[in-house]
Amino acid sequence: MTTTESNQTQGRRSGRRDRAAAAPVAGSAGAVEVTNARKVFNGFEAVSDISFTVPAGSFTTLLGASGSGKTTMLRLLAGLERLDGGTIRMDSTVVASARPATHVAPEARRVGFVFQTFALWPQMTVFDQVAYPLKVRRQRERLRERVRDALALVGLAELADRYPSELSGGQQQRVSIARAIVYEPKVLLLDEPLSSLDAELREYMCYELQRLHRRLGLTMVYVTHAQSEALTLSDQVIVMARGKILETGTPRQVYERPKCLETAGFVGGSSVLRGVVAERSGQDGVRVRLDCGGQLWVSPRGVTGDAAVGAAVALAVKPEDLAVAPDGADRNCLEATVEAVAYVGSHCDLSLELGGERFRARTSxxxxxxxxxxIRVRVDQEAIRLFPA
Incomplete structure (x- = not known):
């Protein structure tokens, strides 16, 4: 990270605000509608009959582990892959369809694409890298001005004459972003653009992407496996696994109120404790007798699906929702054994064992x-999510 990038990151951490956001690009819209999209590679269904909507001007993240289908879906939006089923519309215009067969070429879709790798030509200056899409599209009117404007938006106006080898990793990624926005796309697609950067630089670039989104008002569709990026950047998060959508919601919804156990485990890093419903009690919620020993109460708002007495259930508990129990505490407390301790500066991560089950706690x-x-830990009753087993 350069000194400038470090200073800007520290400024944001201390609460310093950017200048007021500029108005969205004139004439931009960029609503995206995907209906029953399907893509097959050699008999393997990478995207399996999924549907979703990206509101114009929103920041939507496709979040999932490797092999979830998120990058394939992004390439379908870009036109780099052809649909085997379903339809894709941009601003109500069909840009891809399996039946009738329709495939609008990538360069005609008004989309920008930022790749996981920087994809910069080593023999070209920063200016020429950013100008390239305009030259290919024969958009030479005001070329120099448009390139300068794009570089200014990403904070690289003074580095136009440099070569990639003379730039930091964060600067190289900002060049690739400037190249993707210089021809004023309606939709900007980003395929894990921060994955090759170090931790501090990723944090800095997250802030930069937020700022850019506010300034341009572009529709952005972002692919990542990192929940921190999805939660930080997004208006809407679409959680994917095995080519399907598990659920869609705001960052707060998918983190605090996941609709399925798989989302709870992936997005919240929740541990799973299995048991049987022993009691239902109005405002107190549901009491679960754990298979590993002990019992936990779950508030009514945390109950998903069937929770009849005697039903087998699974409880999702996030690490930060466990704390060392104070003296005298009894309700929702578990007696466990410490298996591992990791001091990470801001907190301690404990790996705990109880009756053969392992779970994690993030403590002071x-x-x-x-x-x-x-060790005796107390579990926050309001934060537990209960799902049918």
Whole structure:
């Protein structure tokens, strides 16, 4: 990270605000509608009959592990792959369809694409890299002005004459972003653009992408496997697995109120404790007798699906929702054994074991615990999510 990037990151951490956002690009819209999209590679269904909508001007993230189909879906939006089923519309215009067969070429879709790798030509200056899409499209009117404007938006106006080898990783990625927006696309597609950067630079670039989104008002569709990026950047998160959509919601919804156990495990890093419903009690919610020993109460708002007495259930518990129990506490407390301790500066991560089940707790950095210790933890009743087993 350069000194400038470091200073800007520190400024944002301390609460310093950017200047007021500029108005969206004139004439931009960029609503995207995907209906029953399907893509097959050699008999493997990479995208399986999925449908979703990206509102114009929104920042939508496709979030999932490797092999979930998120990058394939992004390439379908860009026109780099052809649909085997379904339809894609941009601003109500069909740009791809399996029946009748329709495939609008990528360069005619008004989309920008930022690749996972920087994809810069080593022999070309920053200016020429950014000008390239305009030259290919024969859009030479005001070319120099448009390139300068794009570079200014990403903070690289003074580096137009440099070559990629003379830039930091963050600067190279900003060149690729400038190249993607210089021809004023309606939709900007980003395929894990921060994955090759170090941790501090990723944080800085997240802020830069937020700023750029506010300034341009572009529709952005972002692909990542990193939940922190999805939660930080997005208006809408679409969680994917095995070529399907698990659920769609705001960052807060998918993190705090996931609709399925798989989302709870992937997005929230939740541990899963299985058991049987022992009691239902109005405002108190549901009491679950755990298979590993002990019991937990779940508030009514945390119950998903059937929770009849005697029903087998699975509880999703995020690490930060466990704390070392204070003296005298009894309700929603579990006696466990410490298997591992990781001090990470801002907090401690504990790996705990109870009756053969393992789960994690994120506790205060002052927690005094050692491997092999017995420990009593309290689980926040309001934060537990209950799902049918």
């Amino acid at each position: 950095k002052s927690t005094d615990a050692n491997v092999g210790d017995g």
